[in-house]
Amino acid sequence: DAKTTQPNSMESNEEEPVHLPCNHSTISGTDYIHWYRQLPSQGPEYVIHGLTSNVNNRMASLAIAEDRKSSTLILHRATLRDAAVYYCILRTITNFGNEKLTFGTGTRLTIIP
Amino acid sequence: EPEVTQTPSHQVTQMGQEVILRCVPISNHLYFYWYRQILGQKVEFLVSFYNNEISEKSEIFDDQFSVERPDGSNFTLKIRSTKLEDSAMYFCASSGPTGQPHADTQYFGPGTRLTVL
16 A cells, blocks of 8 residues: 655644645555544544546545645544544555555544634 | 444454344345454455345455344344454445446445453
């Protein structure tokens, strides 16, 4: 699996936007960029994914660099409930479809009230 | 919203004993997974399961481990003879199909904390 690099930790004030970076310089053309998060004492939770274009959903936005070597997960208005470890994961999709997730150490996001 | 459930939430066992961890995946999903997370460490893939057979397994998933889908709803992970180092959170996940493989996100259960004494 192609490797991703994320900062170990970040802090943000409540109700402010948060930008979580991820570098994936060895990404291939068939790799999708997925983000999951793990709230304290819970299982991982899907956040968002994309291939080339920026993506928005109800949880977050994903901004993907033009060369696809990096991406940024954007939480538009962080709340205390967004405190979690955020994982940036590359998934190479084969015809078979389902692929294991390879988790790194992620970014531990702390929200300051 | 449908969710993956796991039982028990916490299992304590003696070293050498067999344990079975149970999962009920989301009902229309076809792909099933087990992951584990040792305290303070990364989430690690163990095994994936599709069409009643293992599709991929990691080097962690040795002969002591087995998986089964005994009926239409449950998906189980059995550890035949537990070791101290098997102590971890075990997460079950399920996915797809949506018809768009890249969109087959995995939905995780809350986990079972296994403690081997």
